[in-house]
Amino acid sequence: MLITSLQLRDFRNYEAADVEFGRGLTAILGENGQGKSNLIEAIGWLSGIGSFRGAPDDALTRVGADAAVIRATVESDDGREQLIEAELPRVGRNRLQVNRQRLQRNSDLREVLRVTVFSPDDLSLVKGGPALRRRWIDDALVGRHPRHDPLRTDLERVLRQRNALLRSAGGRLDADAEFTLDVWDSKLAVIGGSLRQSRLELLDEIGPRLAGAYDSVARRAADVGVNYVSSWSDDLASALVESRKIDVRRGVSTVGPHRDEIELSIGGIPARTHASQGEQRSLALALRLAVDSVVRDGGSNPVLLLDDVFSELDPGRAEALLGALPDAQRLLTSASGLPDGAVPDQVVRVAGGTILSET
């Protein structure tokens, strides 16, 4: 998959920009606050994931303008060209078109453009709480098998309803509430069991790639481990029966896939609490690389968007990271330049929301 051109109108700090991209490695360079991340954020948005920085859509329209427009030409692996167009008005619904045909939902964009994003916020995958790692593995599941998307939405719905029931029970269940809780529990048992199974299977696939990716970036055998710690042992249905008293008293669901943890370690030592900043950064990059590799084996060929990936890495690791990237289109931003030995296929310079030069 290849992005061949990008046009922006009133997107973030760009009034108007037109960029052509080539194959291989494109370095997007410039000082802080010039619009490097904004450029690849726009591309990420067209892949259906919204802002990879988690910004709401109305932050994307240039201050003072009424609507942002993002337009890109994408070449799929079979050589087909598709024109993706998005208009994000400050007020009202977004308009999305692919080859001038309207799309209904943002998520439909995923069929047209696939990206793997490496963002500075990824550090929290290693340093932050378990919810972020659960989201990481669940996103990977959907990336690998789109049929997993409903599983996740079903889980959220059942948990929302179960928790609402527990809260309204106020510590004591009457017969009606008891009956309704049985219904939610049987649903949660099925969905939860199936989600845990899928996560475990995918982690089996990801584990060796994660360790391999980390070793490539670290340039040594570091023994990276990934360990799934479940909130129940064998059977979720009986675990829910056992936890019912506690759940009713506390008004929350204390077992299920939403309480499971993915522990990461380097050399047998917990990465979250013990690893150095550079080690945590390397591990965060490896988490993204490992999922990208699994998704690629599943037959898709995402464009890599790499935002500020060299910060915290020593020069050796920075250079090794470039070497560890798959042979795909790679769009990479940096405020500090490229590591020694890097030979980009294209350089795009950005200053004050203007594309200065392309070589």
Ligand SMILES: Nc1ncnc2c1ncn2[C@@H]1O[C@H](COP(=O)(O)OP(=O)(O)OP(=O)(O)O)[C@@H](O)[C@H]1O
């Ligand atoms: N909606 C908006 N309207 C106008 N300007 C905006 C909007 N959103 C962000 N900006 C501005 O865009 C500028 C560039 O942001 P961007 O994150 O792309 O910088 P960068 O080149 O990646 O910098 P860094 O090297 O610090 O990461 C910021 O100064 C910000 O204030």
Ligand SMILES: [Mg+2]
């Ligand atoms: Mg940036």
